[in-house]
Structure formats: C-alpha cells, structure tokens
Amino acid sequence: MTSAILEADYVNLRLGVPEERFDDAVGILSSLPLLGVEERFDELVISFKSADFAEITPERIHILFESSDIPVEVLQIEPVKAQNWNVEFEKSLQPVTVSERVVIAPSWSDDVPKAGIVLRIDPKMSFGTGYHPTTRMMCRFIEQYVRSGSRWIDAGTGTGVLAILAAKLGAAKVLAFDNDEWAAENCAENIGRNSVEAVVEYMQADIFTLELPAADCIAANLYRNLLLPTFPRFRQSLDESGGILLVSGVLVYDRDEICAAAEAAGFRTLAVESEGEWIAAVFEAE
Amino acid sequence: MAKKVMGSFKLQLKAGAATMAPPVGPAFGQRGLNGMEFVKQFNAKTAQEGDTIIPAVITFYSDKSFTFILKSPPMAVLIQKKLGLPRGSAEPNKAKVGKLTVAQAEEIAKKKMADLNCDSLESAISMVKGTARSMGVTLED
Numbered sequence: 257m258t259s260a261i262l263e264a265d266y267v268n269l270r271l272g273v274p275e276e277r278f279d280d281a282v283g284i285l286s287s288l289p290l291l292g293v294e295e296r297f298d299e300l301v302i303s304f305k306s307a308d309f310a311e312i313t314p315e316r317i318h319i320l321f322e323s324s325d326i327p328v329e330v331l332q333i334e335p336v337k338a339q340n341w342n343v344e345f346e347k348s349l350q351p352v353t354v355s356e357r358v359v360i361a362p363s364w365s366d367d368v369p370k371a372g373i374v375l376r377i378d379p380k381m382s383f384g385t386g387y388h389p390t391t392r393m394m395c396r397f398i399e400q401y402v403r404s405g406s407r408w409i410d411a412g413t414g415t416g417v418l419a420i421l422a423a424k425l426g427a428a429k430v431l432a433f434d435n436d437e438w439a440a441e442n443c444a445e446n447i448g449r450n451s452v453e454a455v456v457e458y459m460q461a462d463i464f465t466l467e468l469p470a471a472d473c474i475a476a477n478l479y480r481n482l483l484l485p486t487f488p489r490f491r492q493s494l495d496e497s498g499g500i501l502l503v504s505g506v507l508v509y510d511r512d513e514i515c516a517a518a519e520a521a522g523f524r525t526l527a528v529e530s531e532g533e534w535i536a537a538v539f540e541a542e
Numbered sequence: 543m544a545k546k547v548m549g550s551f552k553l554q555l556k557a558g559a560a561t562m563a564p565p566v567g568p569a570f571g572q573r574g575l576n577g578m579e580f581v582k583q584f585n586a587k588t589a590q591e592g593d594t595i596i597p598a599v600i601t602f603y604s605d606k607s608f609t610f611i612l613k614s615p616p617m618a619v620l621i622q623k624k625l626g627l628p629r630g631s632a633e634p635n636k637a638k639v640g641k642l643t644v645a646q647a648e649e650i651a652k653k654k655m656a657d658l659n660c661d662s663l664e665s666a667i668s669m670v671k672g673t674a675r676s677m678g679v680t681l682e683d
Contacts, residue, residue, distance in 0.1 A: 303563070
C-alpha cells in the first residue's frame with residue numbers, strides 16, 4: 257500500500273473488463289466491501305473506503321477472477337480525497353418559497369423573495385435545500401405544529417433546515433442529529449448562519465443507537481427502512497408529552513405500510529400529504 | 543421547448559446504502575447534477591432489496607435535471623442470493639459451492655429477462671445456467 261492510498265479517504269480500483277462481461281464481473285466483485293461501481297467504456301471503476309481497501313491487492317483481484325473466463329486487467333489504483341462533489345450543483349441553487357411565511361435561500365443569494373422567515377442554508381453535500389418535496393412538506397408541517405417553548409428532535413437533520421425552522425418558529429430546544437460526517441460540519445455552519453446556536457444542538461449519531469430524549473415533537477425526514485423499526489422509540493420519546501411525529505422520505509407506494517407501523521406503535525394518523533411520488537405524514541402519540 | 547438529453551451513465555450500488563461518497567458524488571458532481579437528490583431517491587426505492595447490488599442507469603438533461611431507471615442485480619449476485627452463497631467458487635471446475643434447481647434457474651431468468659438481450663425464457667434460462675457453471679454451481683436436472 258502506498259502512502260497516498262493510506263492517506264486517501266477513498267480508493268478507486270480501475271479494472272479493464274470487456275463490456276459484455278460487466279454483469280459477471282460485478283457478480284464476482286460483489287463479495288468485496290465496495291461502495292459502488294461506475295461503468296465506463298470497457299472499464300469498471302470500483303470504489304472503496306480506503307480502510308476497506310487495505311486487504312485488496314492486485315494479486316487478490318487476479319485470484320478472484322483466475323477461475324473465471326473473464327479477461328480482467330488492473331489498470332490503476334487511484335487514491336481519492338473526500339471533497340464537496342455537489343459544489344457545481346450548489347452554485348446553481350436559487351431561493352425556494354416553501355410557504356407564505358418561509359423561504360429557504362443560499363447565503364450568497366441577494367434576490368430573496370420577501371417572507372417572514374428566511375432560512376439561510378448552504379448545503380455542502382447535505383440534504384435539505386428546499387429543492388426536494390419532502391423538505392418542503394416537512395417545513396409546512398413544522399409551521400403548523402411548533403408551539404412556543406416546545407422541545408424538538410430532528411432525526412437525519414442533513415443541512416439542519418428543519419431544526420433551524422423549528423427554532424425560528426419558537427421551539428425552546430432542538431436536538432438535531434445525523435450519522436453523516438458531512439452533515440456534522442454543514443449543520444453546525446447553518447446553525448451559526450441562522451443565529452440559533454442557543455436553541456439547536458447538533459450531534460453526529462446513529463438513529464439505531466442514540467438514546468432519544470423526551471420531546472414534544474419529532475421531525476424525521478428519513479427512509480422507510482429507518483422509520484419502520486424506530487416508531488416504538490419515537491413513541492417512547494413522546495410518551496410524557498403525547499406529542500407529534502412528522503415523517504417523510506417515504507414513497508407513496510409505502511404509505512399504507514408506514515401508517516400501519518406507526519399506528520401499531522401507538523400513534524394516530526392525523527394527516528398525510530403527497531407531492532410527486534413522496535409523502536409526508538403527521539402522527540400523534542395516543 | 544423540450545429539454546435536451548445530454549447523456550447517460552450507469553452506476554451499480556448497494557441497495558438502500560448510497561451516499562455522496564464515490565462513485566455517486568464524483569459521477570454526479572462532474573456533470574453538475576444534484577447527487578443528494580439521487581441518493582434520496584435511490585435509497586428510498588431500493589431499501590427493501592437488502593444489501594444487493596442494484597444497477598441504476600441515469601439520464602441527464604440540458605437543464606441539469608436527471609431521471610434514472612433501476613435494473614435487476616447482476617445474474618451472479620441473484621444466484622448467490624438464491625443459494626445463500628457468500629461468493630462463487632474459487633475453482634469452479636473442481637470445487638462446487640452449491641446446486642441450482644431448474645425452478646430456481648427459471649425464477650432468476652424471469653427476474654433478469656427484461657435486462658437480457660434474448661427473446662425467449664429458454665435462452666434466458668441458458669444464460670443463468672452458464673453463469674451458474676462459471677461460479678462452480680451445479681445444476682439439478
């Protein structure tokens with residue numbers, strides 16, 4: 257292993273493979289701890305976390321393929337430093353009007369529509385710019401359900417947009433967490449940018465291991481598979497308050513399953529909205 | 543005016559586990575596309591597939607928007623999953639690692655049919671059998 261590989265965050269392994277054998281080659285490679293594969297012309301680029309690449313040598317690749325009839329050539333092992341790969345897209349961001357009262361705008365934008373609350377959000381490869389329907393629906397629900405002095409949890413906070421909105425609308429305390437390293441830095445920046453440091457606390461944490469504190473409201477713009485097993489713990493966190501759970505990141509096809517799981521955990525469905533192929537729902541602890 | 547197709551690219555990613563780490567971040571970033579939106583959609587649409595590798599073909603347009611379609615997993619992955627194998631045999635001619643029934647081969651062929659360049663179920667089943675043999679998986683008659 258070269259020092260460049262050891263110091264890198266990721267490693268790209270470029271393999272020469274005839275295009276008609278891509279499917280078979282990926283089948284063989286799938287036993288490795290890879291992040292993903294990009295197909296190019298007669299070439300597969302396999303990406304790894306550098307820590308996972310330590311055991312993978314060109315010899316090991318040849319051993320993997322030697323018993324197959326797939327002609328494979330190791331073209332290059334390329335170290336990759338982590339960076340904000342979304343920067344080009346982020347430069348094109350424009351203010352998003354979420355409701356009559358709320359606008360989300362990047363910090364560099366001067367042309368912001370007039371609104372009672374302008375959230376200044378620079379995403380830096382984190383989710384929550386207002387461009388996605390799930391963020392907009394969650395913002396509108398938060399507007400509806402924030403009470404002055406309430407305690408909130410924002411699970412999977414990304415840019416921190418939902419936590420920051422809850423704080424701006426009068427929440428007394430917001431715990432915002434995400435398991436993503438990028439979100440850690442980005443959420444902290446956005447909290448400062450919107451001057452809500454006294455209200456919003458950020459934590460890098462995993463939803464399956466974090467002990468959720470007692471809260472009045474929880475916002476969880478996650479995925480179906482994260483929500484389903486977590487409903488009982490959300491319910492526990494709202495035990496004392498009999499509060500509200502707002503969820504999104506769920507496809508319309510999964511609506512019935514999500515509502516049934518929430519109800520089985522002790523929630524009552526208050527509202528479900530949809531935009532495109534996404535839904536957002538409001539549940540009340542019974 | 544209709545938006546113009548600028549190109550397409552293909553990634554293969556673990557179901558429900560895409561992040562902005564390579565290959566997603568660089569592939570979307572170099573084209574000026576919103577990789578975070580892809581991550582959200584891909585994970586929502588594939589989370590039920592366990593840790594299987596799922597191919598996605600992404601088409602992008604002149605206005606920097608994109609659409610994508612999901613393909614069925616590589617055939618070798620489907621065979622491994624069906625038989626509960628961690629991987630194929632290191633020596634497929636000598637060391638056999640599992641046995642695929644005709645019914646299982648047919649099931650996999652049906653799942654892959656839409657992505658294969660063949661016009662009958664029989665030829666799709668032959669392709670499944672060929673891949674199985676190359677992995678050291680024997681076929682039950």
